[in-house]
Amino acid sequence: MQETKVVLPDREMPKQWYNIMADMPNLPKPPLHPGTKQPIGPQDLSPIFPMALIEQEVSTQRWIDIPDEVRNIYGLWRPSPLYRAHRLEAALGTPAKIYYKYEGVSPAGSHKPNTSIPQAFYNRQAGIRRIATETGAGQWGSAMALAGTMFGLEVTVYMVRVSYNQKPYRRIAMETWGATVQPSPSIITNSGKKILEMDPSSPGSLGIAISEAVEDAATHDDTNYALGSVLNHVLLHQTVIGIEAKKQFEMVGDYPDVIVGCCGGGSNLGGAAFPFLQDKINGKQLRVIAVEPTSCPTLTKGEFRYDFGDTAGLTPLMMMYTLGHDFMPPGIHAGGLRYHADSPLVCQLYHDKLIEAIAYGQTACFEAAITFAKSEGIIPAPESSHAIRGAIDEALRAKEEGKQKTIFFNLSGHGYLDLTAYADYLAGKLEDYAYPDEMIKEALKKLPVV
Numbered sequence: 001m002q003e004t005k006v007v008l009p010d011r012e013m014p015k016q017w018y019n020i021m022a023d024m025p026n027l028p029k030p031p032l033h034p035g036t037k038q039p040i041g042p043q044d045l046s047p048i049f050p051m052a053l054i055e056q057e058v059s060t061q062r063w064i065d066i067p068d069e070v071r072n073i074y075g076l077w078r079p080s081p082l083y084r085a086h087r088l089e090a091a092l093g094t095p096a097k098i099y100y101k102y103e104g105v106s107p108a109g110s111h112k113p114n115t116s117i118p119q120a121f122y123n124r125q126a127g128i129r130r131i132a133t134e135t136g137a138g139q140w141g142s143a144m145a146l147a148g149t150m151f152g153l154e155v156t157v158y159m160v161r162v163s164y165n166q167k168p169y170r171r172i173a174m175e176t177w178g179a180t181v182q183p184s185p186s187i188i189t190n191s192g193k194k195i196l197e198m199d200p201s202s203p204g205s206l207g208i209a210i211s212e213a214v215e216d217a218a219t220h221d222d223t224n225y226a227l228g229s230v231l232n233h234v235l236l237h238q239t240v241i242g243i244e245a246k247k248q249f250e251m252v253g254d255y256p257d258v259i260v261g262c263c264g265g266g267s268n269l270g271g272a273a274f275p276f277l278q279d280k281i282n283g284k285q286l287r288v289i290a291v292e293p294t295s296c297p298t299l300t301k302g303e304f305r306y307d308f309g310d311t312a313g314l315t316p317l318m319m320m321y322t323l324g325h326d327f328m329p330p331g332i333h334a335g336g337l338r339y340h341a342d343s344p345l346v347c348q349l350y351h352d353k354l355i356e357a358i359a360y361g362q363t364a365c366f367e368a369a370i371t372f373a374k375s376e377g378i379i380p381a382p383e384s385s386h387a388i389r390g391a392i393d394e395a396l397r398a399k400e401e402g403k404q405k406t407i408f409f410n411l412s413g414h415g416y417l418d419l420t421a422y423a424d425y426l427a428g429k430l431e432d433y434a435y436p437d438e439m440i441k442e443a444l445k446k447l448p449v450v
Helices: 051-058 068-074 086-092 113-125 139-151 161-166 168-176 190-198 206-218 232-238 240-251 267-281 344-351 362-376 382-401 419-426 437-444
Strands: 016-018 063-065 082-084 097-102 130-135 154-160 180-184 223-226 258-262 287-293 303-308 317-322 356-360 406-411
Touching (some): 086 097, 113 139, 113 223, 232 344, 267 344, 317 344, 362 382
Parallel strands (some): 130 223
């Protein structure tokens, strides 16, 4: 019988997170204060983050201990399985070996609880009562709602309005775990009101939702902000994925030649790839591919500049590939990838040519998702379908070249609460959208001068 699942015993769950800043040839430039444009210090972040997370954000320590309380909750779904995609390989007729790490086994159905759980833990330790956050497709909001109920925190989620309307079951999941969900832009923050005054029918964006959540946290003493991607500490927490995967590859005597991950803010790409990139930095041959939508082509068309992480300009300025903080992406179904910038860590690694990037239209990604669902049985999240598209194309390239190749991708979540997207695809209603270069150039003109 073919070995399909590579399963680590519970005792092999990682005890530490891996911090790639210990090994990067070039660290990202420091975040800057949005007002003074000078490097920020811990005191600038303390109104919205607990000190433990601020310390992780700036740490260059290679290994950081995972608290026992966090590991106990991780144990509900971790270690997650590594699958050998035998049936997908057969469907493609490829000589390549394809593996995927399945993060949809978490209670929230995605990789996001890997960071929401520790963020809730550290906030509770600091005496915080409430969390304000944003969500695109609802994956992060669901994860934060789950973490809030685990640690007795109230959670308010600002959900990008187009996703709020497209994905009602995500909202219901968040409310089931006790969260309050607001469509963003909303009428309860100044940031949201300003956007609605300019465009009453605004579909929203992650940048707008971040502005609302940051404003909420900054104006309530008992409230902190939590972010589901982009920041260093978030990608740090996600490295449990890649650390487990390295052990699982050792169990089957294999190692990836290519790692593929979808990339919006960068958390699932970084989580899967960073522990392997440590080997590449030390000389091992390896390709890492970030896959993004053509409608939000941050790495492939953005500029490497300082920019705000949100639309209203409330966050620190970060050195990132960006399309401009007031970039308004179209309402594609992969809501988690609709972000104007990327993690400074991912951006620096891309700038240093340690990772690659490619962009696909959503119909090609849904085509890949259907191929995967028919062969492997799992219906993937629209975001994850981008990684599947990239992995399939690498496998087909191996077939054309007649080469053996080991491909690893992160299946970051399931799509069972995203079936509206599949209904639209199957009905032929989905359209590809390549964001016009002239609109990107216009948005980039408004970047702050540093």
